[in-house]
Every structure is written in C-alpha cells, then in structure tokens.
Amino acid sequence: MSNLHLADLKGEIKKEPIRKGFGRGLKKAGEVYDNVVAACADLTDSTQMSLFKEAFPERFIEIGIAEQNLVTVGAGLTLLNKIPFVSSYAAFSPGRNWEQIRTTICLNDRPVKIIGSHAGVSVGPDGATHQMLEDIAIMRVLPNMIVLAPGDSVEAEKMTLAMANNPKPNYLRLAREETPIITTLDTPFEIGPAYVFRDGSDVTLIATGTMTYQALVAAEGLSKDGINAEVIHVPTIKPLDTETILKSIKKTGAVVTAEEGQINGGLGGAIAELIAEEHPVQLKRIGMKDRFGESGTPDELLVHFGLDAKHIRLAAHLVVDKN
Amino acid sequence: MQKLPIQRLEEVANEIREDIISMLEHAGSGHSAGPLGLADIFAALYFDLMTYDPKKPDWDERDILLLSNGHCVPVRYATMARAGFFGRKELMTLRQLGSRLQGHPERTRLPGLETTSGPLGCGLSQACGAALAMRMDKTTHRWVYVVMGDGELDEGNIWEAAMLGGKYKLNNIIAIVDRNNIQIDGPTEYVMPLEDLKGKWEAFGWHVLEIDGNNIESIIDTVAMAKAIVEKPVVIIAHTIPGKGVDFMENDFHWHGSPPNHEQAVKALHELRTLGGKIRSEHE
Numbered sequence: 001m002s003n004l005h006l007a008d009l010k011g012e013i014k015k016e017p018i019r020k021g022f023g024r025g026l027k028k029a030g031e032v033y034d035n036v037v038a039a040c041a042d043l044t045d046s047t048q049m050s051l052f053k054e055a056f057p058e059r060f061i062e063i064g065i066a067e068q069n070l071v072t073v074g075a076g077l078t079l080l081n082k083i084p085f086v087s088s089y090a091a092f093s094p095g096r097n098w099e100q101i102r103t104t105i106c107l108n109d110r111p112v113k114i115i116g117s118h119a120g121v122s123v124g125p126d127g128a129t130h131q132m133l134e135d136i137a138i139m140r141v142l143p144n145m146i147v148l149a150p151g152d153s154v155e156a157e158k159m160t161l162a163m164a165n166n167p168k169p170n171y172l173r174l175a176r177e178e179t180p181i182i183t184t185l186d187t188p189f190e191i192g193p194a195y196v197f198r199d200g201s202d203v204t205l206i207a208t209g210t211m212t213y214q215a216l217v218a219a220e221g222l223s224k225d226g227i228n229a230e231v232i233h234v235p236t237i238k239p240l241d242t243e244t245i246l247k248s249i250k251k252t253g254a255v256v257t258a259e260e261g262q263i264n265g266g267l268g269g270a271i272a273e274l275i276a277e278e279h280p281v282q283l284k285r286i287g288m289k290d291r292f293g294e295s296g297t298p299d300e301l302l303v304h305f306g307l308d309a310k311h312i313r314l315a316a317h318l319v320v321d322k323n
Numbered sequence: 324m325q326k327l328p329i330q331r332l333e334e335v336a337n338e339i340r341e342d343i344i345s346m347l348e349h350a351g352s353g354h355s356a357g358p359l360g361l362a363d364i365f366a367a368l369y370f371d372l373m374t375y376d377p378k379k380p381d382w383d384e385r386d387i388l389l390l391s392n393g394h395c396v397p398v399r400y401a402t403m404a405r406a407g408f409f410g411r412k413e414l415m416t417l418r419q420l421g422s423r424l425q426g427h428p429e430r431t432r433l434p435g436l437e438t439t440s441g442p443l444g445c446g447l448s449q450a451c452g453a454a455l456a457m458r459m460d461k462t463t464h465r466w467v468y469v470v471m472g473d474g475e476l477d478e479g480n481i482w483e484a485a486m487l488g489g490k491y492k493l494n495n496i497i498a499i500v501d502r503n504n505i506q507i508d509g510p511t512e513y514v515m516p517l518e519d520l521k522g523k524w525e526a527f528g529w530h531v532l533e534i535d536g537n538n539i540e541s542i543i544d545t546v547a548m549a550k551a552i553v554e555k556p557v558v559i560i561a562h563t564i565p566g567k568g569v570d571f572m573e574n575d576f577h578w579h580g581s582p583p584n585h586e587q588a589v590k591a592l593h594e595l596r597t598l599g600g601k602i603r604s605e606h607e
Contacts, residue, residue, distance in 0.1 A: 037459065061455055061491075069483035072445045076452020079387055079437060080460060084452070099442055100480065104449060108439035109431050 004195060005186035009216060015178035018210070019117050021153030022174055023048025025160025026085055030056050036164050037077055038085045039063050041070045047087035047117040047174070067093040068100050074112040075104035083111055083164055090116025090132035090173060098138055105169045106142045113163050114139075117174040119149075120210060120260030121293040121301045124177065131293035136208075137265025139171040140238045146191060147238040149173040149209035149259075152181045155235060158189040166191055173209060175260070177298045180213045194241035196248065200230030203254040203316045206245065208234045208267045211258035211286070217309035222316055229316060240270055246278055254282045254319040258312050260302075263287035282322045284315035325406075327370045332539045335405065336366040340568045341595050342401035342414055348588035350418040353426065356565035356578040357472065358398035360503045360537070364561060365402040367542040368468060377407035380434035386465055387437055387453050391446020392472035392501065393427040394580070399436075400424050408435045444478025446471055447498060451484050454493040466550070467496045474506030477515045482527065488556040489528020497549050498529075498558040501536065503565040505576035520560060529558045536561025568595050 007014070029036045030052050039061040040049045053060040063070045067088050074084040086093070094101055094114055105112045119132045139147045146168050150156035156174065163170045170191075182197070183189075197212065198219050207215035212233045219229040230248050234241070249255055255275065257268040268285030275281055288305060302308050327335065339362045347353045368388060369375075375385040390399055397417065404411045409423075416422035423433040427441030438449055450469035457465055475481065488496060500520075508514045517523070521531045530552050534545045542561070549557035565579070566572025569591040572583075583591055597603060 037456070059459060063487065064483075064490075066483035066486070068444075068480040069448045069451075069487060072448035072480065072484070073452040073455070073487065075438065075445075076389075076449030076454075077456045079449070079453040080383075080456035080462075082456050082459075100445055103439055103442045104445050107429065107431075 004188065004197065005184050006197060007182050007184050009182065014181045016153040016181060017175065017177060018150055018153050018156045018179050019048045019174040019176065021150065021156030022115065022160050022172065023051045025157035027051040027055050028157070029161050029164035030059065032161065033083060033164050035082050036085065037061070037082045038087070039070060039073055040086070041065055041067050041088040041093065043088055043117070047115060049087050068097045071097050071100050071112060071114060072104050075108060075110050078110040078112060083113065085113040085115055087115035087117060089130060090119040090135045091130050094135055094139055094171065095132055102142055106144045109144050110169060111167050113170045113172065115172050115174065118176045119173045120175055121288070121305055121307065122175055122177045122210060122260060122298040124298040124301065125295050127295040128292040133261045133288045133293065134265070135171070135173055136237055136259065136261050136267060137269065140265065140270060144169050145238065146170045146236065148191065148236055150235055151209060151212035151233050152179055152183055154181055154183045154185065155187070155189055159191070159235065162189065162191050175210050179210050182213050182216060189235065192236050192239065192241060194232050194234045194236070194244045196230060196244065197233045198229065198231035200228040200252065202228045202252055203230070203256065203320050204248045204252045205229050205231045205256050205258065205312060205316065206234060206267070206271055207231065207258040208237055210260050211307065214307070214309045215258050215312055218312035218316065221309060221313045225317070227316060227320055234267060237267055237270060240274065242274055242278070245271070245274065249275060249279055249281055253323055256284045256286060256312055256315045256319060258286040260307055261287055263289060282319035284319050286312050286315055325370060329540050332366050332370055335370055336362040336539065337568065337595055337598070339366060339398060339401045339405065341592055342404070342411070343397045344569070344583060344588050344591045344595065346397050346401065346414050346417045347582035348585060349415050351582060352418060353397060353582050354394045354580050355572055355582055356505060357392065357395040357501065357503065359569060359572065360563035360565045360567045361395055361398045361470065361501055362567065363537045363539050364470065364499060364542055365398050367539050369402045369406045371543050372546050373468065377435065380408065384465065387467045389437055389446045389450050389467070389469040390428060390440055391469055392443060392475050393440030395472065396428040399428065403435055443472070443475035444480035447481050447488070448484035450496050450498065451487050451493055454496045455491060457495055463495070465495065468499065469496065470499045470501060473500055473502045473504065473511050473517060474514070476500065476517055485524065485527040485529065492554065493556045494553045496556045497546055498556065500558060500560050501563055502560050503563045505565050505579055507579050509576050524558050528555060530555040531558055531560060533560045533562065536563035537567050570594060570599070
C-alpha cells in the first residue's frame with residue numbers, strides 16, 4: 001500500500017462536512033496571501049466563508065443573491081491582482097452563471113476561484129432544485145478551468161490553500177453533509193495528481209469527492225469476496241491524471257467509477273473518454289444516471305440512488321466477471 | 324499618454340472613424356454604427372482623460388477602461404493604434420485568422436484590453452470588482468471607466484452590478500452609457516423600453532449626468548464633474564448618433580451589425596475626409 005498516511009478506517013471514524021475544511025483553508029489562505037479576497041451571494045455561513053469574513057472584514061464583499069454578479073465582480077477583482085474566492089451553492093454558481101464564467105473567467109484566463117457548495121444528492125431534504133449534479137460536467141468542458149472535488153474536510157483545507165497559489169481559474173465542489181475523514185494532515189496533496197489510496201490487482205475503483213470513502217469501504221468488502229480492488233482517489237478531475245489511471249487500468253483490466261453527480265459528462269464520462277481512446281476495458285459507472293434527485297434524508301437518498309459502497313461492490317463484481 | 328487640444332481631438336475622432344470604415348470593409352463583417360458613434364468618447368478617453376502607458380499596458384498606476392459592449396471594439400482598436408499600443412497596419416488584420424484583433428476583444432491576445440467581452444452585460448460588474456479592489460488597496464488616484472451600450476442594459480447582470488455599485492458607493496467608477504437608441508432588432512424603445520433611464524439609475528443609487536456624447540469638450544468637462552462627486556457612483560448617459568459622421572449610416576439601426584461594402588466604404592471615407600463636403604479631400 002502506498003504510504004499516503006491515510007486515516008485508520010478500522011476504528012471509530014471521524015466525520016465532518018467537507019465545506020468546513022474549505023472554511024478553515026480560506027482563512028489560512030487569507031493569512032498567507034494578502035491578495036486573497038472573498039465574495040459571497042448571501043450564503044456566507046452556509047458556504048463557510050464566515051471564518052474569513054470575521055478575520056478579514058475589509059477583504060470580504062457581500063454580493064447579495066446575484067450569482068452572475070458574483071463571478072463577474074470576481075473577474076474584475078483580478079484586474080488589481082487579487083485572488084478572489086467566490087461562493088454560493090453549486091446549483092446557482094456555476095449552475096446559473098455559466099456563460100459569465102466561460103467568457104470573463106475562462107476565456108479571459110483569470111484566477112477566480114469558484115466555490116460550489118451543497119453539491120450532490122446528499123444535500124437531502126431541500127430536494128432536486130438544490131442538489132447540484134451537473135457541475136462537474138459543465139465545468140469540465142471549459143478550457144483553462146481546473147475542476148476539484150476533495151474527498152474529505154482535511155483534504156479540502158489543503159486544496160483551498162493550494163488554489164490560492166494557483167494562477168488558473170478553479171472550480172471547487174463541496175458537499176453539505178458530514179463526510180468520513182479518510183486522510184490525515186500528513187497525507188500529501190497537490191492540484192493535479194490522482195492518488196492510489198489502496199493497491200489492488202483485479203479491478204480499479206476510481207472515485208471523487210464523498211464517494212472515495214464509499215469506494216474504500218467497497219474495496220474492503222470485495223477483499224472478502226476474493227477480489228483485490230485498487231482504489232484511486234481523484235481530487236483533480238480536470239486536468240485528469242491519465243498516467244496514474246492508465247497505469248492502474250492496464251494492470252487490472254476492469255474499472256468502476258463513483259461520484260455523487262451525473263455520470264454523463266462527470267468523472268464517469270471523463271474516464272469513459274480516456275479508456276475508450278487509450279485502453280478499452282470493462283467499465284461500470286456509479287452516479288446519477290440522467291435523472292434528478294428528490295427530497296429525503298441524505299442517507300436514504302444515497303441508498304435510493306445507489307450511491308454507496310454496496311452498489312460499487314456489485315458493479316465491481318460485474319466488470320470482473322466479464323473479464 | 325498625450326493630452327491633445329480639443330480641435331485636434333476632433334480631428335483624431337474623425338481619423339478613428341476613417342480607420343473604422345477601412346477595417347470593417349477589409350474584414351467584411353462587424354459592427355459599424357456603434358463604433359462610429361463612440362469615436363469622440365474614445366478620442367477623449369485615450370487622448371485626454373486616461374492615465375496609461377502604451378509601452379507598459381499592465382502598469383499598476385494605469386486607469387482601467389472596460390468595454391462592456393465588446394462588439395464596438397473596432398473603435399478601441401483604432402484608438403489604441405493611434406495611442407501607440409501597436410502599429411496602425413495591424414488594424415487591417417481585424418477578424419482574420421491568427422489576428423490579435425479578434426471580432427470581439429480577447430484580453431489574452433492583445434495587451435491593453437483589460438478584459439474579454441462580447442456577451443453583454445458583464446462590464447459594470449467587472450468595473451465594480453476593480454473599484455472594490457482599489458478601495459481595499461486604499462488607492463484613490465486611479466479611475467475605472469466602463470463603456471456600456473444602451474441595448475445591453477436589457478441584461479439583468481447590469482442591474483445586479485448597479486445595485487452593488489450603489490451599495491458600496493463606488494465613486495472611482497466612471498460609467499458611460501452609449502445612448503444611441505438602437506439595437507439589433509430595432510429602436511431600443513420598441514425592443515425593450517429603457518426609459519425612464521435616468522430615473523432607473525438614480526433609483527439604484529447612482530448620480531446621473533447626461534451629455535451630447537459626440538461633443539468632445541462636453542465629454543471632458545462632464546468626466547471632470549463626475550470625478551468631483553464622491554458620495555455616489557456616477558453614470559454618464561452619453562447621447563450619441565449611431566453611425567456618426569457617415570450620413571447614410573446615421574440613426575439607421577440596420578447598420579448596427581453590418582460592415583460597409585467597397586462602394587459604401589469609398590462614399591463613407593469621402594464624407595469623413597471632406598468633413599461632410601465642407602473641405603476638399605487630399606485624396607481627390
């Protein structure tokens with residue numbers, strides 16, 4: 001197993017919302033870099049920008065409920081070399097303001113950091129309108145954009161600090177609910193690499209965001225079934241670390257992807273594109289399959305839509321059996 | 324930068340119009356009316372009002388000019404060339420493959436553009452961002468100019484930005500609305516009525532000044548007045564004649580998005596070079 005100093009998942013598992021790590025990371029980024037500023041569209045507590053706002057009130061802008069303005073004000077802030085972090089719920093930003101992001105941030109190549117909180121069905125009772133599932137797909141097709149989805153709050157904190165020092169447009173996808181903490185302060189993180197969280201030889205489980213924990217649990221289950229699964233965590237969805245992924249796929253010859261979003265155009269779409277061109281193997285994609293979510297508790301919804309370790313484990317059996 | 328006397332500025336505006344006609348004819352596509360109407364404002368901005376250094380487009384003491392209605396960029400290219408950002412020869416590459424002068428402006432291709440625009444409604448909010456950044460830096464001697472079309476005021480993003488500018492009293496923004504009363508589908512008041520335009524801006528917390536946007540002296544005086552108003556952001560509603568200087572284009576919305584053909588360009592250039600027949604052209 002790679003020495004990535006992961007958390008011990010055998011004992012009691014600590015949980016924390018991923019967005020909390022972002023909040024701490026942004027405050028830290030504000031301490032390290034004078035030019036880091038923040039703006040929010042009336043969701044400052046919810047997106048965890050309040051820590052930064054309290055520490056640096058003069059560097060915080062309240063935009064109101066105006067997501068098109070949020071990202072274009074962000075583009076304007078970069079004219080004086082600021083690094084703006086702009087936050088809302090993912091359903092609204094980048095959901096509502098995609099063209100502004102395309103023109104004034106991506107084509108304009110400006111280091112605006114777009115924070116989309118409350119992504120995935122685990123938003124829960126608020127229902128389909130607020131459960132953003134298409135954000136990976138719509139951000140992944142934009143030239144210059146870097147797409148990031150941390151696996152836990154500890155990684156989110158490191159990721160936020162790395163974003164502040166990255167010269168490109170970034171999109172950061174955050175989840176609302178408590179997510180098991182799978183990494184430690186010593187686990188390495190950089191923008192770019194995919195990380196092999198578990199070595200295996202029979203099937204490659206490729207996961208991002210909240211689903212990486214589920215993939216690790218699925219891998220433990222598979223080992224009881226006699227299947228040795230490799231787990232790759234993909235915190236940087238674009239640009240995709242094709243080298244690490246292809247190396248694993250060439251070894252295992254079977255792939256399952258897992259994400260809390262639409263598989264079409266999402267991580268599943270990205271992996272399908274990669275292997276179709278470079279190394280076709282058996283593939284199953286776990287995620288939302290061309291449908292919207294609905295109200296319910298987060299746990300109910302994840303089971304209802306098959307976004308859990310059990311379904312990853314079943315999919316792994318299917319791709320391994322076909323080989 | 325160089326400050327020119329009013330009479331020379333008027334000549335420069337006319338020369339900018341000549342370049343616009345030649346560029347558009349050569350390109351075979353593009354917008355005629357808006358750029359011609361804005362030539363006086365751009366002459367005033369680059370040759371009197373703004374602080375900049377064409378040899379150092381990223382100079383951190385420069386004033387910032389955002390062109391929100393990116394389709395009017397031929398007027399900016401023609402003015403920038405005269406201001407020394409690049410040679411006038413390059414103007415004839417407008418809209419050609421590999422050109423730095425894209426059909427709509429792209430910052431990453433041509434230094435000095437400040438942003439990438441074309442899709443409408445995004446300039447004022449970027450101006451607000453720049454103005455807020457200056458305030459954070461306690462910078463009070465730099466100005467953010469933003470030129471908007473009147474048709475693009477249909478966009479909601481403009482009014483989101485107007486609310487923000489009013490809230491934070493961003494008094495280092497000089498917003499200019501090119502009130503030429505036309506957009507692609509016809510007169511603005513038929514397509515989507517903007518009036519009471521002054522009342523709308525005032526309701527959003529802005530101080531409004533109205534001028535003849537084709538009168539250079541009045542443009543310069545009014546901007547000076549705008550800079551003295553500190554308690555509110557200022558928007559200048561500049562009434563311009565679309566197609567200004569070319570008789571057959573003036574006030575005709577059909578010229579919003581069309582270039583002149585060769586015959587029309589010859590006719591337009593003759594009119595511009597003779598100041599509407601008042602003098603003989605050296606080209607005759």
